[in-house]
């Protein structure tokens with residue numbers, strides 16, 4: 001249901017992104033969502049810093065084995081630096097299903113991702129709360145870590161009451177639209193990777209056939 005990636009970014013990457021967060025121009029986050037009554041944040045509005053920051057975060061996700069194994073990413077939006085100052089937050093909302101992309105092909109948001117850039121002890125509030133039925137998961141990640149969660153949930157960012165919360169945000173279209181199928185395939189692949197070589201070679205080969213056939217049946221190209 002959720003993926004936490006503890007060390008997505010290197011210390012140098014965090015430092016460069018934090019520097020851009022402190023020096024580049026940001027504008028009201030409602031620029032990308034003018035009708036929202038609950039969005040209170042600032043988004044990066046400097047084309048050079050946007051290009052560089054987005055590339056760093058995009059490459060970090062692309063190279064993450066945990067992310068690739070769990071999310072089966074097909075397309076990913078360019079990550080966007082976003083800041084929440086004191087009073088900032090983002091009330092309960094769901095992410096839009098389709099997002100326009102520079103390529104022209106809209107991206108279906110299956111998964112949403114927050115990349116944490118500020119140390120959690122440097123700000124109060126700002127927890128990401130994801131609602132799952134009647135329970136909630138609350139996340140305040142370490143700098144350089146990321147959380148990936150289903151875009152179809154109602155989720156919110158609690159108001160920041162001290163300091164500043166700087167994050168990178170992106171949305172992912174998975175090769176496997178169904179969260180249940182994605183989870184099953186991930187589990188099967190993990191068990192095969194961990195235990196496959198303890199089986200007889202013949203049975204491991206049969207297991208691999210099941211893995212490959214399910215992937216062929218369930219994944220989009």
Ligand SMILES: O=C(O)CCC(=O)C(=O)O
Pocket residue numbers: 082090095114128155156157167169
């Ligand atoms: O800041 C976050 O962690 C999440 C923001 C969010 O939910 C969004 O931009 O849709």
Ligand SMILES: [Fe+2]
Pocket residue numbers: 093094095112155
């Ligand atoms: Fe959201």
